[in-house]
Amino acid sequence: MSVEETEETPEIEAGVTVEDEVLETLGDTAQDTEEHLNADASVVVRPDQVQDTLFALRDEMGYDHLSCVTAQEYEDRYESIYHMKQYDDPTQEVSVVVPASKDEPISQSAEPVFRTADWHEREAYDLVGINYEDHPDPRRILLPETWQGHPLGHDYDQDSPQIVTLGEWDNPLRDDHVDNEADTMFLNIGPHHPATHGVLHVKTVLDGETVADVDPDIGYLHRCEEQMCQQGTYRHQIMPYPDRWDYVSAGILNEWAYARAAEDLADIEVPEYAQVIRTMSAELCRIAAHMLALGTFALDVFGDFTAIFQYSFRDREVIQNILEDLTGQRMMFNYFRLGGVAWDLPEPREEFFEKTRDFLEELPAKLEEYHDLITGNEIFQLRCVDTGILEPEVAKSYGATGPVARASGIDYDLRRDDPYGYYDELDWDVITEDGCDNFSRVLVRMQEVEESAKIIEQCIDLLEEWPEDDRTIQSNVPRTLKPEADTETYRAVEAAKGELGIYIRSDGTDKPGRFKIRSPCFSNLQTLGEMSEGEYIPDLIASLGSLDIVLGEVDR
Amino acid sequence: MATEQMLPETLRTMIGLPDSVLGQAIAAFIAAFLVGNVMLAYTGVAGPWAKRKITAAFTDRIAVDRIGPFGLLIIVADAVRLLAKELIIPENADRPAYDLAPVVVAGSAMLGFAVIPMGGLGPLNIQLADPESGLVYVFAVASIATLGLTMAGYASSNKYSMLGALRAIAQNVAYEIPLVLTGASVVLFTQSLQMSEIVAVQQQTLVTVAGFSIPSWFAFVNPFAFALFMIANLAEVGRNPFDIPEAPTEIVAGYQTEYSSVYFVLIYLGEFLHIFLGGAIIATLFLGGAAGPGPESIGFLWFTAKIWGVFLFTQWARSAVPRVRIDQLIEIGWKGMLVLSFANLLLTALLVGVIA
The missing domain is CATH 1.10.645.10 (Cytochrome-c3 Hydrogenase, chain B)
Structure with missing residues (x-):
């Protein structure tokens, strides 16, 4: 197995590797390359060019599957890695590495390109502390909104006191959920409900029996x-x-x-x-x-x-x-x-x-x-x-x-x-x-x-x-x-x-x-x-x- | 059979109470007490024990078997457990509607048994009263339960309860009309709304096959109406595929979400009483009441077997059939059942008119 895995399988067409193709497609956007064992090409791009890069890779080269977004902190920088694949052939992998500065970790959101980036970037913000510009919904996702610090960041203080009760940061029964003028009704399905298969909290807005809006609230079972x-x-x-x-x-x-x-x-x-x-x-x-x-x-x-x-x-x-x-x-x-x-x-x-x-x-x-x-x-x-x-x-x-x-x-x-x-x-x-x-x-x-x-x-x-x-x-x-x-x-x-x-x-x-x-x-x-x-x-x-x-x- | 003595009258003569208003009232009270307790006993067996055993049989399990023979003493254990629990009443509950609802739900079902002819048991003829409008009465009091469900759902001040109550109303309105219309098609045969008369008409022989005479139970005379009634009854008592007002996986427990302890027991009791009342109506309208092989003095046993048969049917449906969606339920009710029950009524009227 490991033979197959470690083997880099770039499509060699007349000596042109995937990396060359990617670099050609991206042109000046690509700043540098890295080496990831899984990916045919790993390119480093500037934090304000994430969308351009991903659009190019998706539309011109067919990398239509944003499998994962990994965020991490180094001594000198933050980094988001967009792991991209193709639905037709998942062995075709490209990593897009986006460094962000230590003082102001701001990076462009990939949400307009891939909807899945929404939650992945929220998680990256929540746990590592990178801010995503252009993100439609920049909230924490796993931890409560009142959480202090970002647990996977380097300067996280494990001993700092935290306020985590739901009532302290988001009271689902607060008044603005009750709008006498509206025809809709807000309903909390979960976190304790027979059909949520665990502790999932689905914030639902109902129009009669019809579901008007759904917002899954996760993180109740976050175990680090x-x-x-x-x-x-x-x-x-x-x-x-x-x-x-x-x-x-x-x-x-x-x-x-x-x-x-x-x-x-x-x-x-x-x-x-x-x-x-x-x-x-x-x-x-x-x-x-x-x-x-x-x-x-x-x-x-x-x-x-x-x-x-x-x-x-x-x-x-x-x-x-x-x-x-x-x-x-x-x-x-x-x-x-x-x-x-x-x-x-x-x-x-x-x-x-x-x-x-x-x-x-x-x-x-x-x-x-x-x-x-x-x-x-x-x-x-x-x-x-x-x-x-x-x-x-x-x-x-x-x-x-x-x-x-x-x-x-x-x-x-x-x-x-x-x-x-x-x-x-x-x-x-x-x-x-x-x-x-x-x-x-x-x-x-x-x-x-x-x-x-x-x-x-x-x-x-x-x-x-x-x-x-x-x-x-x-x-x-x-x-x-x-x-x-x-x-x-x-x-x-x-x-x-x-x-x-x-x-x-x-x-x-x-x-x-x-x-x-x-x-x-x-x-x-x-x-x-x-x-x-x-x-x-x-x-x-x-x-x-x-x-x-x-x-x-x-x-x- | 229609001329037989009602239970209160029999009891009055047995005890020797005077034939005054007071004497009749006391006798009627004792008779109602007896009948009511028998039904409550059935419910007591059905809820904590039979339901579990039946569901377990359907789903390849064993269920309660630790306490008493066949686990029967679970009934006692459950009663103690449920009654000993804390009665939690939501802060914003709308009282006294919240407190009255369980009583209304359980009480409306009990009222229905007043006119059901339950057949003979030894020298007794178990029927409390036999008014000429018996069938109308029984449908009327059975529908009071919907009011109870609405009260429960609204007064609980809980969104799930509210949804459950709204669903209960929609469902009951959609299915009560087919239910009554199908019941009316039986009345076309009997020419009477009197329960004992309806049973009496069914005692005639329909056909004789190889020496066995098949009685003219309306389930045999008009199986189509019987099927319609059984389905509408499932919706009336809220069992799969129509357990929408409770729908445990969707709206937690519907109108009864906020009820605990004694109130919960009452609502639960009411539900099971309703299943038995539904069984009793079906037995009376379609299955020849208490009729069956053997002497008339064991008629009550046959009646018991029939209502338990209907109970078994509801549990079977519950274990095997998926729940329909609320819009599908309304559609089936208004576009399917209603049309079919009207067709049934008209056809029956035509046939009865031509033959008679």
């Missing part, structure tokens, strides 16, 4: 995940942590995101045998996560505890048992290690294979049952078809990925388009639907479960046949990893919810200098307004459910 990682050692202290990000059964997928980035950074090989095990366990996790998504979505549309919720949980339980056999844990797996996995398949292997095969054999009948209960149900179709529409162009602008993007007809799956693990050796398909609605999102997840089952089956076949003397589960990795200072990389994997990316900059020690998590849920949640404004409350709830967000990953 990035800073936690910046204080942990690469090999031992960060590795178990990703399980806690998206904590609903997608743990191994998260672990892979970190493993991929770190292995790329430190140039670590992963043995083939371990790759197969990784692929198998990741897909088991994906099925578990999709089952949960299906069950909770049914909960949102049907009402409380219905047959379908319980059925999908029953079947998810089987996977949890398999994963427990494999990893020793049901949720917090801690199974991956840099350079491989923690241990081999459980003995006796035949029993494990049989158990997994049994599950795969029963799966089609179960999915059939789901289809009978859910997708075949006319009332369900009435509720979900043509509601929560997310047009492909809008989805791209918001950086939507995963099942949400694929249900809008965007054929984008990192497992195939930016191969890692053992995926490119196996036979499976990327599922897309063109409905762009809630119904399509459910269909995509259900079909992806089938595809994951295919992958698992092939992995099991491989593992069964694997010669006994070639079962290396970990490569040799130094006890203490100290990647060369100022090595930077941004790597993503296809998690259950979409593109889960990790940016790491090493500072020469055994802990990362900057650790940034690109959460798929964070970007996907941004589309909620597009999907639900002008629709009815029940559609807002259904759309929220169809996004399949986990607040632990949104808030990080």
